[in-house]
Amino acid sequence: MTKQLHVISHTHWDFEWYFSTHESLIQLIYHMEEVMDALEKGDVDNYYLDGQLSIVEDYLNACPHQQHRLSALVESGKLKIGPWYTQTDQLIIAGESIIRNLQLGINLGKALGGVEMLGYVPDSFGQSVDMPKIYRGVGIDKTVFxxxxxxxxxxxxxxxxxxxxxxxxxxxxxxxGYYVGGQLIYxxxxxxxxxxxxxxxxxxDIALPLGGDQRYVDRxxxxxxxxxxxxxxxxNLDVRLVESSYDALFxxxxAQDLPMDILSGEMIDGQVSKIHRSIYSSRADHKRLNDMLERRITLELEPLMALATRFGIGYQKELINNLWRIMTRNHAHDSAGGCNTDKTNKIIVERFEQxxxxxxxxxxxxxxxIAESQPVLENGARLTLFNTLPFAREHTQNLTLSTKSAGFTLSTVSGEPVAFDVIAQSQHYNGSIQRDPKDNDPNGYYYQTEIAIRHSMPALGFTSLVIEETRDALTPIDEKATYLIENNRYRIEYTGGGLHLIDKDNERRWEYFLTARDGGDDGDTYDYSPPAQDWVIDLSFNHAECVTQCGALQQRLTLSGQWMLPENLEARSHRFADTQCDYVLTLTLQDGLPLSIEFDINNQVDDHRLQLVVNSPIETKESIADTPFGFVRRPHYQLQMADWRERGWKEEPCGIYPMINLVNVSDTATSLSVLAQGIKEYEVLLESPSQPSGKVALTVFRSVGWLGKPDLIRRPGIASGQQYKYIPTPDSQMKGHQIAKLALLLDDKFDAAAVNHASQRWSIEQPYYQAQSLNQFTNTLKYFVMHPLSNTVVDETSMLTxxxxxxxxxxxQYEDGAVFVRVYNPSEYAIEDAGTLQFAQDIQDAWETNLLNQPLHLLTISQNAIHFGKFRAKQIRTFKIALE
Incomplete structure (x- = not known):
């Protein structure tokens, strides 16, 4: 049988990198002219436009007169586009974001004449374990990576x-590589x-991809x-080259009966190409912003928009799509990684801010x-509390209320008192501002009071409380120079310059359970790499100022201190700690939530990596981390570490790993889950390769000053990114305040769903609205008037559970009169009867859909509920419910 090399003409288009998206657009405009001309003249039979539609959208926005020409080539099969909107990272981007990326790309491709249903990811820094089920969910049955x-x-x-x-x-x-076919030309x-x-x-039949970064068409x-x-x-070789496509290759x-074995799991090894297994902490500010916005859109805004449709407020689908278009541009592999020039990273931050x-x-x-459409109360002012999660919640949350008096009470609409802790109170002015504050109207002052409140919340709905002002001033909980906080599960002590945790359920004490670790970083924006003369400093919280605030609902311990760190790699090589970095560490205990930790350090030094370390007594040889739609088990020590250089691997296969929002270590007695908001990198610290460990180190940030550098200890050879020029990235030194939010959850054993639920309760804010006119700036738009809805809104409601x-x-989500609910089984085990999806109003019809929200089959409705029935291990399912 003759061997065939399928020559596949394409380009790989990083729309931003060591250049900005604006600079790249100029090249794209002229590139597209050349490509369409070559296809029309028959110089090339077909051309693959890198599998992403965002660049097509950019081109047509700049050159709308070319849409008919482009669509004609797409319809003919000559110009191949999609299915992605952008070439997403798969390891630190949430699963919903990946689905929306494909939805945007596939829908746009179809509108332009046709879309390539190929999971094409020629340059993403690793392949997630969940991609086959995501691909199948949108109708893709083949992938190239x-x-x-x-x-x-x-x-x-x-x-x-x-x-x-x-x-x-x-x-x-x-x-x-996607560029290997260049040898055909050169x-x-x-x-x-x-x-x-x-x-x-x-x-x-062998692929020979002919293309490269921003490469012209080879005519x-x-x-x-x-x-x-x-x-x-x-x-005399029985081999021939043919001009072809991936469709033809597959x-x-x-057609051949190849002895293909089944491959399972994730792919994050750097044997044949660099994988950048420590890029997950580059530009940590990007990661924090992305994580916050992913959560806000999917678990706050979209459910709230669906809830609002019950009151006649239209679902703004195109607004949501535009948010995802902007977000997914930041999910392209280089953009998500942060391995760009400073000017490009500024544009990425601007998109996040938008x-x-x-x-x-x-x-x-x-x-x-919604709140201003509720009736005005006869006695007191209304406080409306919202829950955007699809299950009831009852745990402590913090609110800030505005009142004319320094005192007030809270109660339910039916008159039952609601207890709260007063965290802080301050006086503010709402009159016409004067040059001299002494001239302010003395009647123009009011109070802002931060409180902690615990109240039951219905699933995806809201409830109302009543604020009644009193003459008796409230007294904030005193801050005291004591050294412990506790609730019904945990006790935290600050003694001997360290923090100690007592697990009350298991009567187990964790000495110095939280510390910090700082080491040099001689790497670049792609990879961490220790310097040749490193000095790793184990940082304690010794000599910190400690204050506590202990209320009935919330207890908080705050440490404020300074660390002296080496200013740069030269100072570190001499073990000279010469620069002060101030920090504030706050631990908060609230019943019903994990132990919450917020860490703020004012970074003033260069070229280092700072980690927070959870020193658990757990002994295990593997960690568990969440993936887009499940979790994966990983060894602390990968066997190839012993001889990766001798075997010619491109990168060290160390125990630095990605995560979405959580990492877990467990043994037969205890399960520790570390939850995070925006921290995307962890490793388990080892004394020796064979020794078990439960010391989880989360990388808060890395400071580096170059886009790419050659011959790193962890990554030998040419520089990543741009190998012909040192490109400085001083902004990647991450100077200024770096804030990390994490939480610790202890259980008897790891339960993937329970930990995810705890993560959602902890990380998803509960919106609220106070009926008041004292402070017109609780949000930017409150200053402007608003009509209430024509129909009065009830005191309390729940849309679905x-x-x-x-x-x-x-x-x-909501679209065309139907609610779409996506759920998944994160565990390794099948579920026979998963539960129900219950609605508070009548259901007209219900379907199960694919990940494009296209109906697959009708479902049986029973008392305004659908039964989920069986779920396979790690399965994702989507349900469409049309309401009466």
Whole structure:
């Protein structure tokens, strides 16, 4: 059988990197002219536009007159586009974001004449364990990728890749990179090229991708193929090159009965290509912003918009789509990684800020619109508390209220008193401002009071409380110089310069359970790398000022102190700690929530990595971390660490790993889950490779000053990014305040759904609205007048309840009169009867859908509920419910 090399013309288009998206757009405009001209003239048969539609959208926004021309080429099959909106990172981006990315890309591609249903990720820094089920969920059954797969895991280029739920796709690994076909143009050794790309191939049909970063179309591809085929014929090799496409390649693979084994799991090994296994902490500010906004859109704004439809407020689908368009541009692999120039990173932050302002304004508008449509109370003012999660909540939350008097009480609408702790109170002025505050109107003052309150909240709904002002002033809880806080589960002590945790349930004491660790970083924006002369400093909280605030509902311990750290790598090499960095560490205990930790350090030094370390007594050799729709088990020590250099790996396979929001270590007695808001990197610290450990180190941030550097200890060889020029990135030194939010949850054993529920309760804010006119700036839009709804809104309501303890809800959306609820089973085990989805109003019809929200089959409705029934391990399912 003749061996065929399928020459596939394409470009790889990083729309931002060491250049900005604005600079890249200029090249794109002229590039598209050349590509369309080459396709129309027949210089190339077809051309793959990197599998992402955002660049097509940018081009058509700049050149709308070319849409008909472009669509004609797409419809003819010559210009191949999609299915992604952007080439997403898969390891630190939330699962809903990945689904929305594909939804945007597929829908836009179809509107332009057709979309390539190929999971094409030629440059993403690793492949998530969940991708096969996500691909299958949108109708994709094949994928092409480059990075992450080692021959120790799977020796061939072709195979079947399977998720834990049983979903699988055919894969092709372009092991030599998406640019290997450039040798067809630049070199004349056909035999050497064939010898290179045929290694590890099961099939006689082999991909030869012809393209590169922002690469022009090779208009001489036909003549070069002819020359190479002539060479191969003269060498008496039964090999020929053909101009082709990925569709044609996979059709040929499908027609052959290849002995493909099943590949499972994630792919994060740097054997044949760099994987950048420590990029998860580069530009930590980006990661924090992205995580906050992903949570806000999917678990606050979208459910709130769905709830608002019950009162006649239209669901703004295009507003949501625009938010996702902006967000997913920041999810492209370089953008998500933060391995860019400073000017590009500034644009990324600007996009996050745009989404932040739009999403918070939309949330605040809806909360106000609903609350101001409730009837005015005869006695007191209304306080409306919202819950955007699909299950009831009852735990402590902090609110800030505005009152004319310094005292007030809280009660339910029916008159039952509601207790609260007073955290702080301050006086403010709402009169016309004067140059001299002494001239202020003495009647223009009011009080802002921060309180902690615990009250039951209905699932996806709201309830009302009553604020009645009193003459008796409130007294905030005193801050005391004591050294312990406790609740019904934990006791935290600050003694001997350290923090100690007592697990009351297990009567177990964890000495110095939380510390910090600072070491040098001689790496770049792609990778952490220790300097040749490192000095790792174990930081304690010795000599910190300690104050506590202990109320009935909330207890808080705050440490304020300073660390002296080396100013730079030179100072570190001399073990000279010469620069002060102030920090504040706050631990908060609230019944019903995990132990919450907020850490703020004012970073004033360069080239270092700072980690918070949870020193648990747990002994284990593996960690568990969450993935887009489940979790994965990882060894603390990967066996290839022993000889990776000798074996020619491109990067050290160390125990630095990605996470979405949580990491867990467990033994037979205790399960510790560390929850995080925006921290995306962890490692378990080891005394020796064979020794078990439960010391979890989370990277708060890394400080580096270069986009790429060559010959790193962890990553030998050429520089990543731009190998021909040192590009400084002083902003990546992360000077100023760096804030980390994390929480600790102890259980007897790891329960994936329970931990995810706890993470949602802890990290998803509960919006609230106070009926008052004293402070017109509780949100930006409150200053402007607003009409109430035509129909009065009730005091309390719940739209729906997900009663399924073993499932996790990832999104609630609304479109065309129907609610879409997506849930998944995060565990390794199947569930026979997962629970119900209960609605408070009549259901007209219900369907199960795919991940594109397209109906698959009708469901049975029973008393305004649907029964989830069986769930496979790690399975994702989406439900469409049309309401009466």
């Amino acid at each position: 480059w990075r992450g797969l080692s021959t120790d895991v799977y020796p061939y280029r072709e195979g079947r890749w399977q998720s834990d739920d049983g979903s699988d796709v055919t894969f092709y690994n372009i092991r030599d 070199c004349d050794d056909a035999v050497a090229l064939v010898s290179q790309v045929e290694k590890g191939c099961l099939s006689q 001489n591809v036909k003549s070069r193929i002819e020359q190479f085929n002539q060479q191969l014929s003269e060498a 059709d040929r693979l499908k 989404v932040d302002q739009m999403s918070s304004a939309a949330r605040d508008y809806l909360v106000r619109k 997900v009663d399924a303890p073993s499932l996790v809800c990832s999104s609630i």
